[in-house]
Amino acid sequence: MFNEQQTKLARYTKALGHPVRIYVLQTLAKQTCCYSGDLSEVLPIAKSTLSQHLKELKEAGLIQGEIEAPRIKYCINKASWAEAQDLLKAFFED
Amino acid sequence: MFNEQQTKLARYTKALGHPVRIYVLQTLAKQTCCYSGDLSEVLPIAKSTLSQHLKELKEAGLIQGEIEAPRIKYCINKASWAEAQDLLKAFFED
DNA sequence: ATGACTGTTCGTAAATTTACGAACAAAAGT
DNA sequence: ACTTTTGTTCGTAAATTTACGAACAGTCAT
Numbered sequence: 001m002f003n004e005q006q007t008k009l010a011r012y013t014k015a016l017g018h019p020v021r022i023y024v025l026q027t028l029a030k031q032t033c034c035y036s037g038d039l040s041e042v043l044p045i046a047k048s049t050l051s052q053h054l055k056e057l058k059e060a061g062l063i064q065g066e067i068e069a070p071r072i073k074y075c076i077n078k079a080s081w082a083e084a085q086d087l088l089k090a091f092f093e094d
Numbered sequence: 095m096f097n098e099q100q101t102k103l104a105r106y107t108k109a110l111g112h113p114v115r116i117y118v119l120q121t122l123a124k125q126t127c128c129y130s131g132d133l134s135e136v137l138p139i140a141k142s143t144l145s146q147h148l149k150e151l152k153e154a155g156l157i158q159g160e161i162e163a164p165r166i167k168y169c170i171n172k173a174s175w176a177e178a179q180d181l182l183k184a185f186f187e188d
Numbered sequence: 189a190t191g192a193c194t195g196t197t198c199g200t201a202a203a204t205t206t207a208c209g210a211a212c213a214a215a216a217g218t
Numbered sequence: 219a220c221t222t223t224t225g226t227t228c229g230t231a232a233a234t235t236t237a238c239g240a241a242c243a244g245t246c247a248t
Contacts, residue, residue: 009110017108022100025185044095046207048209048225050225051226051227052226054225069215069216069224070222070223072225091120092182130194131193139237141196146196149196193245194244196244198240203237204233204236206231208229208230213227214226218220
């Protein structure tokens with residue numbers, strides 16, 4: 001029923017659909033990358049909850065985590081980020 | 095904790111986060127407007143489910159319904175549509 | 189007034205989301 | 219070895235989302 005673009009767009013926007021995840025993505029997009037702990041210090045939620053949000057963003061493909069023991073450095077996944085941007089651009093340009 | 099823009103962006107993207115709602119918005123953005131029945135004929139979901147999705151889009155401000163008895167004509171809410179577009183543009187332009 | 193048509197609302201159920209603290213795991217430093 | 223640091227996973231609970239059919243509520247035509 002739905003084409004690839006519609007499905008992808010829904011997946012990306014769903015991942016964006018929470019203030020915490022918007023904040024995380026803005027932070028990662030501005031500065032290159034950051035650690036989970038950096039976010040945890042600022043955000044008014046439990047570490048475990050943040051971890052869940054990061055997992056969702058990871059599963060949507062928007063971010064990726066690199067191990068930098070004992071921490072994990074999270075960065076934007078530039079390819080997916082660009083794809084989401086393109087899909088949204090096309091979406092609004094109808 | 096979150097500013098107005100982040101909250102709004104999350105609200106808009108959350109409303110976009112479902113294939114049915116993406117489809118509806120694309121349809122409304124392409125053609126000027128359409129009736130619930132037109133969508134219902136095409137979409138593989140119950141009328142009542144469609145009605146719920148339309149309600150969500152309405153509550154997010156993205157669409158509006160005009161009574162054209164006995165039907166309801168749904169259209170994009172251009173102001174909110176433009177706002178969502180601007181917020182997303184700014185979001186990706188960081 | 190009685191049907192036919194359109195779309196919403198209600199009641200319900202299953203799945204998902206959001207959130208927390210506690211427990212756990214991996215790696216580094218002591 | 220043991221402790222500290224970092225972050226995930228587990229267990230759980232409450233709220234929300236998605237979906238359906240049935241019932242309802244307007245409006246128009248007969």
